[in-house]
Amino acid sequence: MRVSIDDVAARAQVSTATVSRALRGLPKVNPATRARVFAVAEEMGYVPSPSARRLATGRTKTVGVLVPFIDRWYFANALEGIDQELREHGYNLLLFSLGGYMHGQQRRFTEQMVRKQIDALVVLCLGLSATELAELQRINIPIIAVGGPVGGCRGVHVDDAAAAAAATQHLIDLGHKKIGHLRGGINDEKNFVVPSLRAEAFEATMRRAGLELRPEWSVAGDFTVGQGAAAAATLFTQSGERPTAIFCGSDEMAIGLMFEARRRGIRIPQDLSLIGIDDHDFSAPAGLSTVAQKPLQHGLLAAQVLLAELDGLTIPRHEDPMPFKLIQRESTAPPTPPA
Amino acid sequence: MRVSIDDVAARAQVSTATVSRALRGLPKVNPATRARVFAVAEEMGYVPSPSARRLATGRTKTVGVLVPFIDRWYFANALEGIDQELREHGYNLLLFSLGGYMHGQQRRFTEQMVRKQIDALVVLCLGLSATELAELQRINIPIIAVGGPVGGCRGVHVDDAAAAAAATQHLIDLGHKKIGHLRGGINDEKNFVVPSLRAEAFEATMRRAGLELRPEWSVAGDFTVGQGAAAAATLFTQSGERPTAIFCGSDEMAIGLMFEARRRGIRIPQDLSLIGIDDHDFSAPAGLSTVAQKPLQHGLLAAQVLLAELDGLTIPRHEDPMPFKLIQRESTAPPTPPA
DNA sequence: CTGTTAGCGCTTTCAA
DNA sequence: TTGAAAGCGCTAACAG
Numbered sequence: 001m002r003v004s005i006d007d008v009a010a011r012a013q014v015s016t017a018t019v020s021r022a023l024r025g026l027p028k029v030n031p032a033t034r035a036r037v038f039a040v041a042e043e044m045g046y047v048p049s050p051s052a053r054r055l056a057t058g059r060t061k062t063v064g065v066l067v068p069f070i071d072r073w074y075f076a077n078a079l080e081g082i083d084q085e086l087r088e089h090g091y092n093l094l095l096f097s098l099g100g101y102m103h104g105q106q107r108r109f110t111e112q113m114v115r116k117q118i119d120a121l122v123v124l125c126l127g128l129s130a131t132e133l134a135e136l137q138r139i140n141i142p143i144i145a146v147g148g149p150v151g152g153c154r155g156v157h158v159d160d161a162a163a164a165a166a167a168t169q170h171l172i173d174l175g176h177k178k179i180g181h182l183r184g185g186i187n188d189e190k191n192f193v194v195p196s197l198r199a200e201a202f203e204a205t206m207r208r209a210g211l212e213l214r215p216e217w218s219v220a221g222d223f224t225v226g227q228g229a230a231a232a233a234t235l236f237t238q239s240g241e242r243p244t245a246i247f248c249g250s251d252e253m254a255i256g257l258m259f260e261a262r263r264r265g266i267r268i269p270q271d272l273s274l275i276g277i278d279d280h281d282f283s284a285p286a287g288l289s290t291v292a293q294k295p296l297q298h299g300l301l302a303a304q305v306l307l308a309e310l311d312g313l314t315i316p317r318h319e320d321p322m323p324f325k326l327i328q329r330e331s332t333a334p335p336t337p338p339a
Numbered sequence: 340m341r342v343s344i345d346d347v348a349a350r351a352q353v354s355t356a357t358v359s360r361a362l363r364g365l366p367k368v369n370p371a372t373r374a375r376v377f378a379v380a381e382e383m384g385y386v387p388s389p390s391a392r393r394l395a396t397g398r399t400k401t402v403g404v405l406v407p408f409i410d411r412w413y414f415a416n417a418l419e420g421i422d423q424e425l426r427e428h429g430y431n432l433l434l435f436s437l438g439g440y441m442h443g444q445q446r447r448f449t450e451q452m453v454r455k456q457i458d459a460l461v462v463l464c465l466g467l468s469a470t471e472l473a474e475l476q477r478i479n480i481p482i483i484a485v486g487g488p489v490g491g492c493r494g495v496h497v498d499d500a501a502a503a504a505a506a507t508q509h510l511i512d513l514g515h516k517k518i519g520h521l522r523g524g525i526n527d528e529k530n531f532v533v534p535s536l537r538a539e540a541f542e543a544t545m546r547r548a549g550l551e552l553r554p555e556w557s558v559a560g561d562f563t564v565g566q567g568a569a570a571a572a573t574l575f576t577q578s579g580e581r582p583t584a585i586f587c588g589s590d591e592m593a594i595g596l597m598f599e600a601r602r603r604g605i606r607i608p609q610d611l612s613l614i615g616i617d618d619h620d621f622s623a624p625a626g627l628s629t630v631a632q633k634p635l636q637h638g639l640l641a642a643q644v645l646l647a648e649l650d651g652l653t654i655p656r657h658e659d660p661m662p663f664k665l666i667q668r669e670s671t672a673p674p675t676p677p678a
Numbered sequence: 679c680t681g682t683t684a685g686c687g688c689t690t691t692c693a694a
Numbered sequence: 695t696t697g698a699a700a701g702c703g704c705t706a707a708c709a710g
Contacts, residue, residue, distance in 0.1 A: 004703055015681045020705065028679055047454040051393035052703035055686045060390070070419050071620070076410035083409070083436040092456070095404075095434045097422040115386040117431070229624040259624045262601065263669075281410070282621065285568040285598045330602075343687055354697045359689060367695055391687035394702045 003044045012040040023048070062092040063306060064118035066109065068126050068189075070097050072223075073252065073280045074295045075124050078146050081299025082122055089307050094118055098126070111135050120306040122299075123150055125157070127189025142309045146302045147295065148194040156302045159321040160194050163291045164201035164247070166326050167275045170289070171245040172209050175334045176273060179206065180217030180243035182231050182253045187222035195223065198249045198277065217243050221253055228256020236264055244272065244335040251276035251283045251290050258286060258331070269333035279327060287330035298322055342383045351379040362387070401431040402645060403457035405448065407465050407528075409436050411562075412591065412619045413634045414463050417485050420638025421461055428646050433457055437465070450474050459645040461638075462489055464496070466528025481648045485641045486634065487533040495641045498660040499533055502630045503540035503586070505665050506614045509628070510584040511548050514673045515612060518545065519556030519582035521570050521592045526561035534562065537588045537616065556582050560592055567595020575603055583611065583674040590615035590622045590629050597625060597670070608672035618666060626669035637661055 009016040014033060022029045022037035040046075054060050063086055067075050079095075086093050094117060098109055114121060118141065125147030128136070133151060136143060145155035171179050181202050185195030199218075206213050219235050221227030228248065235257075236242070248254035254276030261268055268274055276283065279292030301322070348355040353372060361368045361376035379385075393399050402425055406414050418434075425432050433456060437448060453460060453475075460475065464486030467475070472490060475482060484494035510518050520541050524534030538557075545552050558574050560566030567587065574596075575581070587593035593615030600607055607613055615622065618631030640661070 006703075016704080017682080017706085018680055021680085024705095030679060033679080047451055049394070049455050049703050051390050051399070051455070052686090053705075054390035055388070055394050055688085056703080056705040058686075070409065070422070071412065071415035073410065076415050079434075080409050080436055080438060083434060084438050087435075092452075093434045095418075095422060095432045096426075097419055099419060099423050112386055113431075116388050116390070225621050225624045255621070256624045259626065263626065282564050282594070285564045285595045287598065287602065345687075355688080356690080356698080357696060360696090363689095369695060372695080388687050391702090392689075394704085395687080395689040397702075 003046045005046070005048065008037065008041050008044055008046050011044065012037050059310075060092075060117060060119050061090060062094050062118045063303065064094045064096060064114050064121045065124060066096045066098070066121060066126060067124040068098050068192075070095075073278060074147055077295035078124055078299035078302075081296035081301075082146075082303045083299075084296075085300050085303035085307065091119075091307065111139060114141075115139055119310055120144075122146055122302050122306065123153070125192060125194060126150065127191030127193070129191055142306050144302045144305055146298050148192065148197075151191070154319075156298045156305070157322060158293045158324045160197040161201035161204075162321070163277055163293065163324045164198035164249075165205045166324070167277055167291045168202050168205040168247050169209075170275060170326055170328070170332065171247060171273060172205070172211065174245070174273065174332060176243075176245040177211055177335075178214075178217075178241065178243040178245070179211065180214070180219070180235065180246040182228060182235075182246060182248040182257060183218065183220050184223035184227075184249040184253065186220045186227070195249055202247055214243075216240070217246075221249075221256075223250040223252055225252045225256035225259075228253030229260045230256075232257040232260035236260065236266065242272075245332070246272065246274055248274065248276040251278040251280035251288060254288055254290070254331075255280070255282055255286055258288070268331050270336055273333055273335070274331040284329070289329045289332040290327050292325045292327050293322065342385050344385070344387065347376065347380050347383055347385050350383065351376050398649075399431075399456060399458050400429060401433050401457045402642065403433045403435060403453050403460045404463060405435045405437070405460060405465060406463040407437050407531075409434075412617065413486055416634035417463055417638035417641075420635035420640075421485075421642045422638075423635075424639050424642035424646065430458075430646065450478060453480075454478055458649055459483075461485055461641050461645065462492070464531060464533060465489065466530030466532070468530055481645050483641045483645055485637050487531065487536075490530070493658075495637045495644070496661060497632045497663045499536040500540035500543075501660070502616055502632065502663045503537035503588075504544045505663070506616055506630045507541050507544040507586050508548075509614055509665055509667070509671065510586060510612060511544070511550070513584070513612065513671060515582075515584035516550055516674075517553075517556075517580065517582045517584070518550065519553070519558070519574065519585040521567060521574075521585060521587040521596060522557065522559050523562035523566075523588040523592065525559045525566070534588055541586055553582075555579070556585075560588075560595075562589040562591055564591045564595040564598075567592030568599045569595070571596040571599035575599065575605065581611075584671070585611065585613055587613065587615040590617040590619035590627060593627055593629070593670075594619070594621055594625050597627070607670050609675055612672055612674070613670040616663075623668070628668045628671040629666055631664045631666050632661065 005016050005019050009019045019037050022034040083093050120142040123145045145153045183199040219231040221231040275289045277291045279290050283290050344355050344358050348358045358376050361373040422432050459481040462484045484492045522538040558570040560570040614628045616630045618629050622629050
């Protein structure tokens with residue numbers, strides 16, 4: 001049943017070393033021999049044992065991916081990109097999901113899990129603490145972050161501040177002056193800086209335009225639709241003046257806000273303009289203006305960098321932030337002058 | 340740098356066999372010896388080599404998961420469930436994404452990829468052909484399908500026909516008679532039967548209620564928001580009478596339809612009732628009535644079954660279909676009598 | 679171009 | 695309760 005390299009060697013009447021060379025396409029193998037070996041291997045249904053190969057070479061041909069959770073547009077798409085690139089090069093993808101951010105105390109992820117199992121690691125925008133990162137670094141394999149800066153670790157991601165500024169500026173350019181913000185980060189790791197980067201850029205852009213920042217117009221959520229709707233409810237039930245436009249830290253939140261707005265008869269964009277960040281699958285159908293990023297590409301690039309490094313090739317540049325693009329759809333318009 | 344079992348043995352002044360036994364918690368090890376071994380191992384930062392262990396035992400402590408693509412609510416959640424259960428038991432999760440269904444010709448997934456790498460396999464509702472499935476079976480490891488029936492293979496999933504019938508019946512119970520259907524399957528593997536199961540159940544339920552099935556009210560998509568919106572556009576631009584309610588094969592499609600309806604000033608539920616299947620993250624915020632299923636639980640159970648089998652334990656029952664539940668929200672209401 | 683021979687780091691009899 | 699030794703299946707010198 002289980003056929004090993006020795007079985008093939010015996011049948012092909014060559015040494016195991018020759019089988020190994022022939023099958024791996026190494027040079028200095030007689031074409032005829034190689035052909036015979038291939039034929040025999042095929043005939044016997046031989047598949048080399050990765051474990052044995054790993055033990056002998058010390059390389060696992062496997063890359064680990066650490067994600068906070070899978071069910072989020074950005075992560076799922078980045079993961080897809082990583083997977084594509086890895087498969088393309090015969091690498092395996094070992095997935096580690098933390099199943100949600102854990103607040104400080106107990107994270108189920110230990111060095112043990114990755115140690116000697118993977119050749120490199122991709123960290124999908126987790127808020128790793130300095131100590132956790134240090135622990136990972138100790139393993140001494142190439143690491144790359146995707147989706148957001150991870151302290152002291154190189155990464156593939158957009159310039160979040162610039163993207164947030166572009167979104168905010170779009171609203172300002174349309175003539176809005178009363179602009180609110182739905183930010184993320186409330187349920188996330190405190191080391192996950194993306195929500196803050198975006199929020200700060202929003203504030204900076206507003207100040208630069210000489211516009212007022214009203215604290216009651218800044219509501220915090222966690223980048224999900226559910227939180228978007230909840231935050232919107234908070235915002236809409238406030239007494240007092242309402243903003244004419246809102247910049248949401250993620251498209252999911254923006255869409256949650258759209259749902260809540262419709263529920264309350266607030267028209268978009270007539271009563272309220274709305275812009276997010278991401279270009280989530282739901283955004284185009286929803287007619288949501290956004291600043292688009294392409295996580296699949298981020299994943300692809302991250303994997304490329306890692307693989308190049310493992311192959312000892314020149315490491316491609318990846319220092320430049322990834323591109324983003326403002327996409328105007330139906331959810332943003334100039335403010336309606338008071339009737 | 341790299342510390343092996345022999346290093347530990349030397350330092351602890353015992354044989355490698357004893358270290359192995361002590362660390363694995365096997366019986367018949369002197370408590371004092373065990374303690375010393377643990378101390379030394381800890382002190383030296385010893386981590387056993389999975390490759391060596393695999394080679395010696397023939398077991399990989401790894402389960403493979405085959406998914407058509409990751410970025411879909413159902414898959415992402417099921418994956419999360421599988422991951423949780425696997426980690427809990429010290430198993431690894433090797434991910435294989437096909438990056439989208441490939442139509443017949445070339446699928447990048449080969450027996451080679453899994454062979455000798457995993458102890459068991461979870462197939463996430465892929466439409467595997469009989470030959471592909473046979474090839475997988477040949478590897479002779481436990482396999483389980485999740486999310487939909489995979490020909491001849493046991494699986495964890497809801498009774499799709501019953502779920503679809505429940506959704507349809509809900510509309511009928513509300514008094515609707517003119518009911519349309521957005522079905523999936525147009526871009527999917529033809530062996531992926533879920534869309535058909537749901538569509539057929541819709542039709543059967545309609546017939547049972549003595550209601551007319553209008554072909555022009557049945558539009559096909561592929562379960563995504565984008566297709567939902569597109570299908571809705573097709574439906575809404577048709578001349579002639581319009582249905583008063585629509586059953587969507589997935590919540591994503593239903594939400595796509597909602598977006599398109601709003602764009603055209605069609606009010607939900609006043610002008611059109613809408614129900615889907617899934618209970619997608621967006622559904623509650625959107626106020627979408629649906630038949631809920633819990634993919635995370637499906638993943639959990641599938642992994643449990645596999646692990647039990649690998650441990651040689653009694654295999655838990657999993658023959659019963661998974662539960663589903665009708666959730667009525669704002670998108671369904673009795674039909675509005677013509678003014 | 680091909681064969682021999684050490685390992686790689688563990689587990690697992692079999693003895694002691 | 696512990697140790698010695700034989701693999702597990704492959705790769706990588708080193709000879710030839």
